[in-house]
Amino acid sequence: MFEDAPPAIAALDLSDPKLLSSVLEAANDAILITEAEALDSPHPRIVYANESYTRMSGYSLHEVIGQSPRILQGRGTCRATLDRIRQKLAAWEPFCEELLNYRKDGTPFWVELNVRPLADDTGWFTHWVSVQRDVTARRQAMDALAEHARDLEEAQRLAKLGTWRLPVRSTRVSFSAEVCAMIGVSRGVTSIHTGQLRQSMEARSMSAARNALDRIMLLGETASFELQLLRDGLSFRTIWVEGHPERDREGNVIAARGLCQDVSERRNIEHALMWNATHDGLTGLFNIEGLRTQAAGILGRARSQRDAAIVGLVDLDHLKLVNDTLGHAVGDALIVEVSRRLQGFFGEGSCVARLGGDEFVFIERTKDDQSALEQRLHDLVSLLKQPFEYHGRQLDCSGSVGVVVTCEFEPSLDSLLRNADLAMYRAKEIGRGAFAFFSSDLQASVERKVAHLDLARLAVGSKLVVPHFQPKVSLETGALVGFEALLRLKVGDRILPPSAVEHAFENVELATRLGDEMLRRVLEQIRQWRLENFEFGSIAVNVSGAELLRSGYPQRVLEALTRANVPPSALEIEVTEGVLIGRGAERVAGAIRQLRDAGVKIVLDDFGTGYASLTHLKCLPISGIKIDKSFVSDMLEDESDASIVRALVGLADALMIDLVAEGVETEEQVKFLRDCGCKVAQGFLFGRPVGAQEILGARIDHSPSYLREEFKGRTRRGTSSTSRTR
Numbered sequence: 001m002f003e004d005a006p007p008a009i010a011a012l013d014l015s016d017p018k019l020l021s022s023v024l025e026a027a028n029d030a031i032l033i034t035e036a037e038a039l040d041s042p043h044p045r046i047v048y049a050n051e052s053y054t055r056m057s058g059y060s061l062h063e064v065i066g067q068s069p070r071i072l073q074g075r076g077t078c079r080a081t082l083d084r085i086r087q088k089l090a091a092w093e094p095f096c097e098e099l100l101n102y103r104k105d106g107t108p109f110w111v112e113l114n115v116r117p118l119a120d121d122t123g124w125f126t127h128w129v130s131v132q133r134d135v136t137a138r139r140q141a142m143d144a145l146a147e148h149a150r151d152l153e154e155a156q157r158l159a160k161l162g163t164w165r166l167p168v169r170s171t172r173v174s175f176s177a178e179v180c181a182m183i184g185v186s187r188g189v190t191s192i193h194t195g196q197l198r199q200s201m202e203a204r205s206m207s208a209a210r211n212a213l214d215r216i217m218l219l220g221e222t223a224s225f226e227l228q229l230l231r232d233g234l235s236f237r238t239i240w241v242e243g244h245p246e247r248d249r250e251g252n253v254i255a256a257r258g259l260c261q262d263v264s265e266r267r268n269i270e271h272a273l274m275w276n277a278t279h280d281g282l283t284g285l286f287n288i289e290g291l292r293t294q295a296a297g298i299l300g301r302a303r304s305q306r307d308a309a310i311v312g313l314v315d316l317d318h319l320k321l322v323n324d325t326l327g328h329a330v331g332d333a334l335i336v337e338v339s340r341r342l343q344g345f346f347g348e349g350s351c352v353a354r355l356g357g358d359e360f361v362f363i364e365r366t367k368d369d370q371s372a373l374e375q376r377l378h379d380l381v382s383l384l385k386q387p388f389e390y391h392g393r394q395l396d397c398s399g400s401v402g403v404v405v406t407c408e409f410e411p412s413l414d415s416l417l418r419n420a421d422l423a424m425y426r427a428k429e430i431g432r433g434a435f436a437f438f439s440s441d442l443q444a445s446v447e448r449k450v451a452h453l454d455l456a457r458l459a460v461g462s463k464l465v466v467p468h469f470q471p472k473v474s475l476e477t478g479a480l481v482g483f484e485a486l487l488r489l490k491v492g493d494r495i496l497p498p499s500a501v502e503h504a505f506e507n508v509e510l511a512t513r514l515g516d517e518m519l520r521r522v523l524e525q526i527r528q529w530r531l532e533n534f535e536f537g538s539i540a541v542n543v544s545g546a547e548l549l550r551s552g553y554p555q556r557v558l559e560a561l562t563r564a565n566v567p568p569s570a571l572e573i574e575v576t577e578g579v580l581i582g583r584g585a586e587r588v589a590g591a592i593r594q595l596r597d598a599g600v601k602i603v604l605d606d607f608g609t610g611y612a613s614l615t616h617l618k619c620l621p622i623s624g625i626k627i628d629k630s631f632v633s634d635m636l637e638d639e640s641d642a643s644i645v646r647a648l649v650g651l652a653d654a655l656m657i658d659l660v661a662e663g664v665e666t667e668e669q670v671k672f673l674r675d676c677g678c679k680v681a682q683g684f685l686f687g688r689p690v691g692a693q694e695i696l697g698a699r700i701d702h703s704p705s706y707l708r709e710e711f712k713g714r715t716r717r718g719t720s721s722t723s724r725t726r
Contacts, residue, residue: 024050030057030132034069036117036125039089044068044128056111056134058104069130072101076108085113092117092125098135110139153177165246165257166194168217173197175260182239182262184231202228202236212243216256220245226263238264280354282332283339291353295363295413298351299406302365309365310373311413312403313420314342314384316358317432318396326393334395337388341397345380360399361417377401377435385433398433400424405437422446449503455496456504456514459489465517466490467525468689469539472660472682475674482537484574484682485522486689487514495691511546519557523564523571525692530566540572540603545579549587554594561600568599572623576605580620589620596621603658607648617655625652629663629683636668649676 024031030053034044049064057064057072064071073082077100088095094116101111112135118127153176155161162179166172174191175183183200185192198206205227212223224242231237243258278290286294295311302309316338323331335358342352342360350364368376381401388395402424404416411419419438427436459465469483489496504510522541529536547553561568573595579588596602601623617625627648635641645661652659661673664683673681 024048028052030055030111030134032069032130032132033118034128034130036127039086047127053132056103056109056132057101063104072103072111074100074102074106074108076100076102085115088115089128098139109134109136111135161259161261163257164241164243164260165255166213167255168253170255171195179260182231182237182260183229200230202230205229209241212241213256216243216245217253220247220253237262238267280356283336283354285339285343285360286351286353288353288355291351291355291361291363292413294351294353298349298363298365299413302406305365307365307367309363309406310403311406311416311420312362312377312401313417313424314338314360314362314399314401315424315428316397316399317428318398319358322395330390330393330395333390334388334397337390338384338397338399341383345383358399361420373405377403381433381435400427400432401435402427403435403437419443452501452503453507453510455489455491456501456507456510459491459501460510460513460517463517464489464491465514465521466495466691467518467521468495468691469525469695470682470689471687471695472537472540472680473686475670475679475681480536481680482539482572483695484540484542484689485518485525487518487542488689488691505544505546508546508550511544512550515544515547516556519560520564523560523566526566526570527564528692530570538570538572538601540574540601542574542605543579545575545584545588548575548579548591549584554591554598557595557600558598568595569601572601572603574603574605574626577607580604592620596623601658603660606662617651617657622657624658624660626660626662626682627678632661632663632669632673632683633665636672642672645673645678646676649678653677 027050031048031050032046032053033048034046037044045066045068046064049061054061054064059071081097081099085095085097085099095113096115097113099111099113100108102108112133114131114133116129117125118129119125162176162182164173164175164179166174171194172191173194177187177190180187180189183192183197201209205225208225209227212225215221215223222242222244224240227239227241228236229239239260240263241258241260243256245253246255246257248254278286278293280287299309301307316334319331319334322334335354338360339352339354342362346352346362346364350362353361355361366373366376381399385396385398388397402420402422404419404423406416422442423436423438426442427434430436466488467485468488469485471480472482472484473479474481487498489500501514504514519541522539526536526539557571557573558568561571573592575588575592592602602621603624603626604617604622605626606628607625625648627645631641631644631648635645649659659678659680661669661678661681662683664670664673664681664685666685669683670681670685
């Protein structure tokens with residue numbers, strides 16, 4: 001057994017039992033000797049165990065002597081390892097294995113077995129000698145290391161993160177398994193020639209890699225870069241690479257090593273997000289953010305080359321109708337078709353964008369003069385007017401175009417878009433499917449409109465609405481029979497007419513708020529006059545279409561009458577014929593009927609100037625009509641107007657409705673109207689619109705001479721007008 005031992009060891013007398021025992025007991029490793037008997041249970045039996053074995057196993061010496069080494073095995077002991085051990089024992093061959101055993105208390109431990117058969121002088125195997133070492137700590141460290149390696153590999157796989165290393169002056173780069181998928185080589189390949197890698201690199205990537213490696217290996221710096229690698233000859237992948245120098249003990253750079261990660265999907269997402277941030281998802285055109293970037297370049301180049309640039313706003317004329325009648329899918333198809341036409345019309349170097357909804361913007365440099373530019377815009381409008389066929393339907397693509405031309409000045413894009421928007425609305429006023437240029441006059445008009453809206457909001461919020469009243473007089477008796485309440489605004493010491501806020505009546509919200517405030521003030525005055533026993537007949541209030549179209553308008557009027565304790569018969573609602581023939585005419589007619597049924601008088605103003613007056617008199621519960629002042633002013637000189645006035649007087653008599661002649665300014669007009677049979681008139685002859693405190697004086701001062709004495713009749717129940725004026 002010790003044939004190859006050093007001379008000093010060979011000279012020892014190992015036949016000395018005391019010496020041998022001392023050696024065995026002093027050993028740190030566990031030593032076990034068993035009989036060389038049959039392998040089947042219960043053999044082979046333990047005949048010797050040193051103290052290290054008892055410490056390792058937890059069994060005492062007398063507990064293991066005569067037992068089989070199998071007493072340390074348990075359910076976790078590897079069957080395959082036991083089978084290999086059995087084969088070695090059966091062949092009387094030495095072996096080395098690691099085995100999971102169990103101590104007496106049941107705790108597992110790993111043991112390294114070195115087993116050799118022992119023969120006598122005749123060559124007969126008499127014993128097995130086993131040197132055992134507890135390698136639990138080593139196995140745990142190895143298991144932990146393996147687990148860490150697996151975790152690292154899994155983390156690299158999940159993060160698409162790999163490691164790489166390139167030694168100095170080497171042409172092969174080694175890498176971890178995850179890199180295989182990145183560069184498109186078979187899994188299991190651990191290195192690749194740098195030349196092969198360069199073949200799949202994009203040119204810019206090759207330059208970036210060379211510069212980064214020079215920084216790492218020559219300058220000892222950390223560097224990062226991105227590679228575009230062609231994988232499988234099909235598509236490029238984006239690989240992020242980070243590297244740092246690896247140094248030897250002397251500090252010399254011996255390799256470049258680092259991490260790499262496939263960031264293709266991240267870059268694709270970033271590009272998609274960036275695209276979505278600057279483009280319209282439906283059409284692929286630029287959105288407002290993309291437009292800003294493009295506009296800066298186009299306008300800048302135009303200024304530098306002293307060219308003009310045009311900014312145009314296109315608004316589709318009938319998209320809402322298409323959406324409402326055919327559905328938004330058809331509307332979207334129409335939008336896509338318009339975007340296609342616009343892109344085809346404007347060439348390279350221009351920009352077409354969609355602001356959302358039915359609005360598009362185009363920007364381009366131009367050297368065209370005014371005539372050529374108008375022709376180009378005419379061509380654009382004509383292109384948009386061409387019908388679009390969608391699943392057998394002919395759709396209208398027409399749009400209104402507003403254009404602003406910029407030369408050497410540098411307005412902001414926002415101001416250009418605002419001006420183009422103003423021009424676009426001007427185009428809609430001209431007629432849909434037209435174009436219009438922005439001008440300073442248009443700007444002034446807009447500023448007036450804004451001023452009107454601001455004043456209207458101030459008037460409503462600050463209670464600046466002050467009704468003025470113009471009398472209606474009986475031409476038979478001169479008696480006061482009513483008033484028309486007219487809107488005025490009191491701003492400081494000034495009284496402003498309705499023309500100061502005329503554009504506010506185009507705004508539904510402001511028109512209704514002004515109307516509500518006017519009605520409230522008029523009803524307050526009616527209530528006050530009734531408390532003073534002032535006989536005034538009824539008061540007419542003009543109502544816009546926006547108010548009548550407002551949901552619940554009749555109910556609000558009746559509730560206001562109730563709150564003011566005013567009977568419905570004291571109120572007249574004047575409407576123009578345009579209100580009755582516009583959009584929502586049926587709703588307007590319904591509102592009129594509700595008010596008329598409640599006792600409110602309905603008067604048709606400016607009668608005879610519309611297109612369907614007789615139809616309205618037949619179908620609607622009209623209480624009276626007013627002859628428009630255009631007929632009254634010319635009736636003494638124009639026989640046609642005189643005939644119309646006579647006919648209207650006869651019509652009112654036949655229908656048994658009230659009739660008022662507007663715009664009476666002379667006594668001759670009064671005489672003519674009386675001769676025609678007209679009973680009530682209104683105009684400057686009887687009084688201009690004045691505030692409530694001036695009503696009585698104004699009424700008397702402007703009476704015609706032959707009616708003045710009659711007109712000074714009773715205005716209070718039992719009280720003369722003279723006593724009131726004093």
